Amino acid sequence: MQKAMIEKxxxxxxxxxxxxxxxxxxxxxxxxxxxxxxxNAEELExxxxxxxxxxxxVSKYLVKESRKEGKVLAxxxxxxxxxxxQLTKEHRVDRExxxxxxxPGGPKLDIEKIxxxxxxxxxxVKNEDFTLKIETLYGEETMPYYEAVLxxxxxxxxxxxVTYDELMGEEGEVLESSRxxxxxxxxxxxxxxxxDFWRSELSKCIRxxxxxxxxxxxxxENCVFDNPKSGIDNKAPxxxxxxxxxxxxxxxxxxxxxxxxxxxxxVCPQHIPLHLLNRKFIKDINALYGEYQAxxxxxxxxxxxxxxxxxxxxxxxHERGVE
Amino acid sequence: xxxxxANKLDSLFEAVAAKQxxxxxxxxxxxxxxxxxxxxxxxxxxxLNTLRSAKDFFxxxxxxxxxxxxxxxxxxxxxxxxxxxxxxxxGVRACDARxxxxxxxxxxxxxxxxxxxxxxxxxxxxxxxxxxxxxxxxCQTFGIDPTAPEGDxxxxxxxxxxxxxxxxxxxxxxxxxxxxxxxDGDDTAELDKxxxxxxxxxxxLPLAGLSTENFGGDKLDEYFSSDKWTELSESCLGCGxxxxxxxxxxxxxxxxxxxxxxxxxxxxxxSCMYSDFTKMAHGNPRLTQLERxxxxxxxxxxxxxxxxxxxxxxxxCGRCLSKCPISMNIVKVMKALxxx
Numbered sequence: 001m002q003k004a005m006i007e008k009x010x011x012x013x014x015x016x017x018x019x020x021x022x023x024x025x026x027x028x029x030x031x032x033x034x035x036x037x038x039x040n041a042e043e044l045e046x047x048x049x050x051x052x053x054x055x056x057x058v059s060k061y062l063v064k065e066s067r068k069e070g071k072v073l074a075x076x077x078x079x080x081x082x083x084x085x086q087l088t089k090e091h092r093v094d095r096e097x098x099x100x101x102x103x104p105g106g107p108k109l110d111i112e113k114i115x116x117x118x119x120x121x122x123x124x125v126k127n128e129d130f131t132l133k134i135e136t137l138y139g140e141e142t143m144p145y146y147e148a149v150l151x152x153x154x155x156x157x158x159x160x161x162v163t164y165d166e167l168m169g170e171e172g173e174v175l176e177s178s179r180x181x182x183x184x185x186x187x188x189x190x191x192x193x194x195x196d197f198w199r200s201e202l203s204k205c206i207r208x209x210x211x212x213x214x215x216x217x218x219x220x221e222n223c224v225f226d227n228p229k230s231g232i233d234n235k236a237p238x239x240x241x242x243x244x245x246x247x248x249x250x251x252x253x254x255x256x257x258x259x260x261x262x263x264x265x266x267v268c269p270q271h272i273p274l275h276l277l278n279r280k281f282i283k284d285i286n287a288l289y290g291e292y293q294a295x296x297x298x299x300x301x302x303x304x305x306x307x308x309x310x311x312x313x314x315x316x317x318h319e320r321g322v323e
Numbered sequence: 324x325x326x327x328x329a330n331k332l333d334s335l336f337e338a339v340a341a342k343q344x345x346x347x348x349x350x351x352x353x354x355x356x357x358x359x360x361x362x363x364x365x366x367x368x369x370x371l372n373t374l375r376s377a378k379d380f381f382x383x384x385x386x387x388x389x390x391x392x393x394x395x396x397x398x399x400x401x402x403x404x405x406x407x408x409x410x411x412x413x414g415v416r417a418c419d420a421r422x423x424x425x426x427x428x429x430x431x432x433x434x435x436x437x438x439x440x441x442x443x444x445x446x447x448x449x450x451x452x453x454x455x456x457x458x459x460x461x462c463q464t465f466g467i468d469p470t471a472p473e474g475d476x477x478x479x480x481x482x483x484x485x486x487x488x489x490x491x492x493x494x495x496x497x498x499x500x501x502x503x504x505x506x507d508g509d510d511t512a513e514l515d516k517x518x519x520x521x522x523x524x525x526x527x528l529p530l531a532g533l534s535t536e537n538f539g540g541d542k543l544d545e546y547f548s549s550d551k552w553t554e555l556s557e558s559c560l561g562c563g564x565x566x567x568x569x570x571x572x573x574x575x576x577x578x579x580x581x582x583x584x585x586x587x588x589x590x591x592x593x594s595c596m597y598s599d600f601t602k603m604a605h606g607n608p609r610l611t612q613l614e615r616x617x618x619x620x621x622x623x624x625x626x627x628x629x630x631x632x633x634x635x636x637x638x639x640c641g642r643c644l645s646k647c648p649i650s651m652n653i654v655k656v657m658k659a660l661x662x663x
Contacts, residue, residue: 027650027655028529028530028644028654028655029458029459029529031650032644032650032652033650034558034649034650034651034655035558035649036554036557036558037554037557056648056649061558112354113354115354115645116353116354116355117354118369118370120371120455120457120458121455121456121457121458121524122458123458123529136458137456137457137458137524137527137528138455138524206375206384206563206567206568207563207567208562208563208564208567208594209561209562209563209597210560210562210563210564210648212562213560213561213562213648214560214562214648222598226597226598226599228599228602233599234578234591235563235576235591235592235593235594235597235599236384236385236591236592237384237385238385238578238580238589238591266648267560267562267564267648269374269564269567269568269646270374271353271355
């Protein structure tokens with residue numbers, strides 16, 4: 001696939017369809033891949049990579065890239081296309097300036113899960129019949145492929161691309177996923193248990209803002225949390241209230257716009273399952289306003305922006321709050 | 324050398340913790356390790372290093388520095404500094420131990436940072452030699468030997484025993500305090516084998532060839548205007564992960580919290596990756612991510628050595644290599660800048 005993608009990109013650069021390509025660049029190791037721009041065939045040949053570790057969603061970079069001169073080629077996995085659609089809907093990207101090639105999705109691998117098994121000194125990772133053969137400084141190790149799959153891929157919602165100009169590989173379908181299982185578990189907890197769960201998770205936060213900065217739904221030019229004029233700017237988890245509210249306010253802000261791409265949890269250095277906050281909102285929106293998938297299209301009205309007489313009453317908050 | 328049998332390490336921890344607070348790197352439930360206050364039954368992690376660095380002990384992410392209380396037109400200023408209690412950090416790796424030397428240069432030179440000095444004075448650092456370096460390790464680039472760590476007291480394990488050697492008076496006091504648990508063990512043949520094996524791995528590490536020879540205080544003109552920064556910083560998210568897991572990043576911001584009848588003034592880590600970094604009355608001297616990104620690497624590779632007799636501001640712990648969301652890091656920056 002990687003080879004075909006490079007050939008395709010070279011061809012589109014050569015015929016002038018696009019003047020640059022956004023994709024993934026290989027790093028020092030098997031897994032440390034960086035989203036990058038490629039401007040010519042040499043760069044593509046040298047560094048372009050598409051493999052088990054190219055998990056980064058490059059859609060958000062298109063906010064900046066689509067405002068530049070000329071068309072940019074973006075290789076998007078199914079989940080990434082939902083993000084792009086949502087950005088198009090919010091007029092954050094100029095879709096006309098993007099040439100999208102839909103490429104197959106994951107599952108992609110999570111190096112942290114491999115390391116969590118105590119496997120260290122990782123030099124290469126190969127998937128052989130769903131067993132990972134991992135070459136390390138201390139000899140070869142193996143582990144089941146599925147145990148190293150990224151959380152966001154393990155609960156994949158769709159193998160279908162919702163926007164593209166061209167497709168490489170087979171088109172997939174929207175999947176019946178298990179993505180709300182953990183949300184249900186949390187809902188079934190007592191409020192104290194749930195509070196304890198979130199306190200133990202959110203208290204790990206170091207306020208690095210990686211979740212916010214990677215989030216394709218977070219595209220404010222100046223976030224309230226960075227703006228001294230807002231009165232709530234902060235760059236440290238100065239107290240527990242601060243940590244909790246940062247993530248909850250962020251989840252509110254992206255409610256109805258979050259496509260559940262899972263990047264927030266993927267990049268969290270502290271492994272906080274932030275996507276669960278977003279999924280709770282998605283699940284509630286589905287239940288209270290009808291099934292809705294952010295990013296599935298670019299024209300429909302978002303449930304939280306669209307008043308209908310069938311909308312749930314505000315009293316639902318009270319009713320649901322009763323234990 | 325003085326030593327203790329590996330299966331008696333718990334009793335050593337107990338003895339230390341009975342007298343002062345002891346912190347050890349312990350496992351979390353997500354496969355990572357972090358420094359935790361020792362409690363009976365807690366085990367030393369088998370992970371090479373902690374997610375957050377050991378700098379937190381001397382330079383915490385947030386700390387209150389002064390309080391102001393308002394009563395009408397009267398302002399009362401409370402100096403809230405307190406002598407901190409003695410504590411021991413066990414299991415610090417050679418990279419983090421060196422980071423303290425770097426932080427000392429910043430915080431213990433005039434004007435001395437009394438908050439930092441207070442903690443440094445009361446903390447005893449017991450290091451633990453590495454025997455399973457990771458692919459992300461490059462401490463040797465900065466002249467650090469992970470098999471001979473610095474710190475007040477150094478410790479080595481050969482699997483059966485933990486060996487100790489004091490490097491400072493504080494380290495000697497630490498050893499004296501547990502002397503009844505230690506025995507003389509002059510036969511270090513097994514340990515020598517472990518060290519030799521580790522050194523052999525060190526020479527084969529993927530980053531073993533990384534050198535600082537093209538960096539230093541005299542490289543400002545050459546690198547500041549390098550055209551490589553555009554490409555290197557292009558996909559930087561501008562998050563603070565690298566700076567917050569870094570053992571040597573030392574910048575902080577001072578903020579006031581309005582308590583309603585006064586002000587709590589505190590400081591917290593800052594990140595040069597953030598848009599309001601060093602923002603002043605006239606605005607921000609670094610307007611784009613490229614400039615902020617460049618600041619971080621120029622600081623470690625050029626400005627710091629320029630002001631500190633050639634010492635670099637990185638210890639090669641590899642945390643930023645593991646944790647950067649887009650896998651951009653100092654190694655990639657060094658390699659790109661060196662490329663002619």
